[in-house]
Amino acid sequence: MTLQYGQVLHYLPDLLLGAGMALWIALVAFAGGLLIGLAGAAVLTQGSLWARIPVLGYVRFFTYTPQLVQIFFLFFALPEFGVILSPITAVLIGMTLNAGAYLTEIERAGFASVPQAELDAAETLGFSRPQTVWYVIAPHVVRTLYPSLSNHYIIMTLGTSMAAIFGVEELTGRALNANAISFRSVEIFSITALIYIALTIIASVLLWGLGRWLFRVKARVF
Amino acid sequence: MSAWQILANEAPRFFTWWNMLFLGQAVLNTLVASVVGCAIGYALGFGLATLRLPQVMPLAAVRTVAVLWVEAFRRIPFLVLLLLVFFVSQALRLEAPLWAIAVTAVAIRMSALAAENVRAGYESVRPQQWEAALTMNIPALAALRRVVLPQSWRVILPPSIVHVLSMVKETSLVSQIGFIEITFAAKMLTQRGFSAMLTYGTALVLYFCVSWALASLARAAERRLVARPVLTIPTP
Numbered sequence: 001m002t003l004q005y006g007q008v009l010h011y012l013p014d015l016l017l018g019a020g021m022a023l024w025i026a027l028v029a030f031a032g033g034l035l036i037g038l039a040g041a042a043v044l045t046q047g048s049l050w051a052r053i054p055v056l057g058y059v060r061f062f063t064y065t066p067q068l069v070q071i072f073f074l075f076f077a078l079p080e081f082g083v084i085l086s087p088i089t090a091v092l093i094g095m096t097l098n099a100g101a102y103l104t105e106i107e108r109a110g111f112a113s114v115p116q117a118e119l120d121a122a123e124t125l126g127f128s129r130p131q132t133v134w135y136v137i138a139p140h141v142v143r144t145l146y147p148s149l150s151n152h153y154i155i156m157t158l159g160t161s162m163a164a165i166f167g168v169e170e171l172t173g174r175a176l177n178a179n180a181i182s183f184r185s186v187e188i189f190s191i192t193a194l195i196y197i198a199l200t201i202i203a204s205v206l207l208w209g210l211g212r213w214l215f216r217v218k219a220r221v222f
Numbered sequence: 223m224s225a226w227q228i229l230a231n232e233a234p235r236f237f238t239w240w241n242m243l244f245l246g247q248a249v250l251n252t253l254v255a256s257v258v259g260c261a262i263g264y265a266l267g268f269g270l271a272t273l274r275l276p277q278v279m280p281l282a283a284v285r286t287v288a289v290l291w292v293e294a295f296r297r298i299p300f301l302v303l304l305l306l307v308f309f310v311s312q313a314l315r316l317e318a319p320l321w322a323i324a325v326t327a328v329a330i331r332m333s334a335l336a337a338e339n340v341r342a343g344y345e346s347v348r349p350q351q352w353e354a355a356l357t358m359n360i361p362a363l364a365a366l367r368r369v370v371l372p373q374s375w376r377v378i379l380p381p382s383i384v385h386v387l388s389m390v391k392e393t394s395l396v397s398q399i400g401f402i403e404i405t406f407a408a409k410m411l412t413q414r415g416f417s418a419m420l421t422y423g424t425a426l427v428l429y430f431c432v433s434w435a436l437a438s439l440a441r442a443a444e445r446r447l448v449a450r451p452v453l454t455i456p457t458p
Contacts, residue, residue, distance in 0.1 A: 060434075064434055065426045065430050068395055069405055073423065077419035077423065165301075165398060
């Protein structure tokens with residue numbers, strides 16, 4: 001086996017564009033998941049039993065089954081109902097729903113982290129409801145949630161690689177294309193792996209810095 | 223013809239003894255790939271986490287290599303890792319069977335995740351325990367085995383079952399190289415002409431059952447081992 005990296009280096013700019021796309025897909029799905037998660041966590045902590053059951057079912061279903069098969073289902077089974085999704089739409093919907101389930105769990109843990117004593121103290125001091133949310137609950141939630149949310153964003157960035165299976169040209173998809181043209185498989189996929197490592201390390205450092213600067217969160221990210 | 227009618231027509235043809243046997247074997251393959259891979263991965267992970275301990279490994283270079291291994295392999299997507307293992311084994315002309323490639327990929331990925339988990343377990347034991355053991359002239363590895371490890375099981379065990387759960391889900395990607403686990407079986411049945419809703423729906427139900435069983439096991443382990451429950455969320 002001889003490795004010839006010289007023959008595949010000209011794919012590098014193309015692969016790096018794919019890395020940008022991976023970050024973009026993860027960001028869109030993460031943003032959607034964050035909103036679903038917020039609603040889900042609110043229902044799970046505050047809602048009635050009848051509201052909690054469907055949310056819990058949604059969370060269980062999406063966390064107990066593989067994201068790949070969920071997207072397969074969206075992509076191949078929905079056309080039987082006359083709903084035809086483009087690959088990128090199916091991936092984005094699948095990843096958003098999947099992220100929503102995980103972020104519901106994570107955000108619920110964040111809500112549960114507010115000590116009752118501090119809520120009692122806020123009430124004793126005559127805080128209004130919005131004041132309690134802003135001055136007591138939000139700082140707790142943000143600080144406990146920030147590391148887990150950042151971790152999940154990075155895990156999702158790695159998860160975008162499965163979009164390649166549906167023909168989306170993000171990093172892995174572009175690597176598969178380059179592999180089909182050049183047949184230098186080991187070279188291309190080792191470069192791809194290195195790009196993913198670099199990508200997530202850069203994302204980790206940026207998120208860690210952002211957390212320190214915005215919320216004074218000291219925990220390490222991913 | 224509506225989708226529901228298609229389902230009603232196909233269901234009796236789909237749920238036959240042979241198809242169920244085929245799917246049962248696929249479930250078994252999924253379980254074997256993830257459980258065997260996780261077992262090897264955990265053995266490697268214990269080694270890596272132990273090599274990171276300055277008490278055990280005095281050479282800083284070896285400790286750094288262990289850290290680099292862990293940091294690199296937890297940051298590579300499973301699909302890319304799998305393709306890399308697949309193409310490297312081809313380039314080396316190993317003629318490895320598909321299950322061996324699947325198990326290797328799972329084991330490498332798991333070694334990195336397990337090393338982090340075991341390290342968290344080691345770190346949950348107070349440093350004074352180490353100091354006391356070493357002061358009493360107990361050799362480092364014996365101290366690890368007799369003093370530190372028994373106290374760290376309660377941190378290591380519950381997440382490790384959740385790791386098996388996430389690996390059961392990640393092995394769905396092994397369908398891409400043609401190993402007949404649940405996802406690939408569903409794909410084959412779809413290509414035989416069954417409705418995708420029926421085949422992938424069945425695959426989702428099978429995954430749900432396996433995951434649910436593993437999650438209950440993890441919760442039971444947590445209840446028995448940990449007085450204060452830790453948050454165990456499987457990774458996608």
